[in-house]
Amino acid sequence: MELAYIPSPSRGVLHLGPIPLRAYAFCIIIGVVVAVWLGSKRWVARGGAKHTVGDIAVWAVPFGLVGGRLYHVITDHQLYFDPGRNPWNAFKIWEGGLGIWGAIALGAVGAWIGARRRGVPLPAYADAIAPGIALAQACGRWGNWFNQELYGRPTSLPWGLKIHKVDADGTVIDGVFQPTFLYESLWCVGVALLVLWADRRFKLGHGRAFALYVMAYTVGRAWIEYLRIDEAHHILGLRLNDWTSIVVFAGALAYFVVVGRLRPGREAPDSIDPVGVREEAEAAAGAAGSEAPTESETATSTEKPTAGKPADQPVTEKPVTEDV
Template sequence: MEFMLGVIDPIAFSIGPFPVRWYGILIVSGIILGFFVAQREMVKRGFNEDFLTDMLIWAVPLSIVGARVYYVIFEWDYYKNNPERIIRIDEGGLAIHGALIMAVLVAYIFTRKRGVSFWKVADIVAPSILIGQIVGRWGNFMNQEAHGGPVSREFLEGLMLPDWIIEQMNIQGTYYHPTFLYESLWNVVGLILLLLLRKVNLRRGEIFLSYLIWYSIGRFYIEGLRTDSLINELFGGLRQAQVISLVLIVVAVALIIYRRVKVNPPRYLDS
């Protein structure tokens, strides 16, 4: 790791002429860590050891594509004039909502073909999705992106942050809200909550739906602090990520109520 004027070099190392960025390392690390956590629970819940691997072979690359396509769509004014940069995901620009939409679609199709419950699989992998998001947000930190508005150094010191975080939030002489950190910490609390909900033995599907609710609440408020990345405003001045977060909250709550009243699904530990 190279430090220059207190700023972390986004390139971890190079293999010949090819730079390897912290952004990519952290995303891959989050996926691997999430895999091992989900795999352990998969086996406990009676799945074949190869099931998750087989699903992720499709889900991971397609989710990255979905995350990039989503980002490019909402930043089309830039990319239509710079089409050669559309594939440069090493520079950042992966939208979590795009990845989530694609991952859910792939998982739904895959589970249907394997003849297993989508909701059962979604409950198992929900904590791992948060793990990937917790680690992945630090990739934004390394790239000095997805930050909030300007703040003083004194404000950051008041949060009792170490100097290496404070200085990384110093971008061209201005300090910014470390919104990556806010979201990462919010997701850590969410991860603990989801693991506790396993013991509560909720109805099938409700752990995943609780993930959607928890993440979306945090994203709604944190997105309001951000000044870069996807800040396209839609209804009532809300940003697109805020609108999608509200939609996810409403849909998730509605599904919990509907499935309890109409479906009466089995419980997590009983399935």
Template sequence: MLQSIPSPSPEWQGVPVGEWLTNLMPFLGNDVTLPWGATFNLANFDIRTYALCILLGILLAAWLTARRLRQRGVDGGLVIDVAVFAVILGIIGARVFHVLTYPDEYLGENFDLYNVIAVWNGGVAIFGALIAGALGIWLGCKYTGLRFTTFVDALAPGMLIAQAAGRLGNYVNHELFGQPTGLPWGLQIEATNPAFPVGLPEGTLFHPTFLYEIIWNLVGAAVILWLDRRRDIQWGKAAGLYLIWYGVGRIVWESIRINPSEVFFGIRVNVWAAIGAVVLGVIIWLVQSRRHPGLEPTPWQPGREPEDDAVDSETYSELDEADTTAEPAVGAGTATTTT
């Protein structure tokens, strides 16, 4: 019977790529001189597992988004073109939001520009990634000609899957756990962990908030895919549903975390951000449902359709389609008998 969830060994936090290379190719040596003269210790080069989890999430999201775009008749390869903008800006935004969330740690008396930009040492925030990533998607769509709403709707379930993959990195790093709990799935955290609350006895178990969010996100991805299959959720409404689903879950998980955070009016800053996501998602759903009750006529921006997919905007619209379907059948109501 499950009594607790063990934390993985600290050795899991990094992949010793440098050690493997020096063992396989001893001629490389431990110290490598770079072209500009600096010395790099190859033997100590590790790839952080958390970074690999984020990379896995990006790949899964890109694959699912490409598949969903192909169902709309769009070349799935365009995902890469948009992702170049979205991923770069998303990483920058995630780091900036994280730094602003912990100003005393990064911007206080011990300010160090290197620590501010050293994202490879950990410290990103999903809400910053969403804000800056959305800007990147908009730029990518301007470049490729795709509708912004088409792309974000295709991305919505993949985003939840990507975030679930990223939470595995938090588990490996023994971080962002919740309050103490006596539940049988409580998470084991070593008392030497800097985040272990002072005054609690060794062996205290904590809420595995990473696991809660993984389950919540995967269920949310399944819900969006199911609803989209039944109702064809378009015009940004799938993205709105994503914001609502993720925001509601994040309000709960963030409220039981014990890691330090800026607080405004007694509420953690990320809870405020999650509330904002829910409100924005509801607004998107309501406004777009009212303005666009039907389907998108094309996944392309007006005038940017490929020649073989071009749609005459003067002869095709949701209103025209509705009017056509509302016309009575030929001869209806005028039938006569002949003798």
């Protein structure tokens, strides 16, 4: 008998009339908002304009969603294209299934496009947004909780996750399992804190804060993958995502070391976002100019004659009387 466990939601969607409100989508949206908010604060602190992170995110987020879905569909193609499966389900992103590897890879392409349009160096942008991405992942993992998916092995731990659902093939799943969504969410929060601390302590720049985020995340993802029991491809006894974590960790480590030797320190504040800072300064100057009277307006108002009086005659003030 289970003495305690984490309950799962009975459903992951509410209906506002004919409009479905899906918890999975809300978790992703909350994550994006958190990432842009924290990234903007860090970008401004580094000398950038406050709207630049959001402007680039307009490119990065859609690319990231497409990349995340593509990675999932390609690596788990049997869920959609095996006999008896419905290929159109590959488009049902609200049912879950986003691979972080594809999301980061294609999201980086979108960020690169946005950064070029703004005249911003991509490594500096990646450093600013890195801890926000980790927090976005922490928020997004709760979407798996609402969908009752990506849980781990059966467990008797008091923080086990209670699952009761019927799969698409009619299989009934009822038990208490390792809450791998919770482990990954907490790990991502720790990654964000690590990057914030290390960036402040060592003044990481030129993409090294982002590389640190990648390394820290892949370490946690490797041991969390060990607990998961969802269907996955295996290579030499390891799940595909374990191999991906190893390769990505090695690449991020090499980047961190090499760039640290070639370009130590952080980018100069006036070099990361000159266009954005200039635009904000011009907008502020324009707003101030529209509120303050111009020199000619001031002179006209002081020289304007009183109605009915010649301009060269003094105006005699009429005594003020109180109404009784």
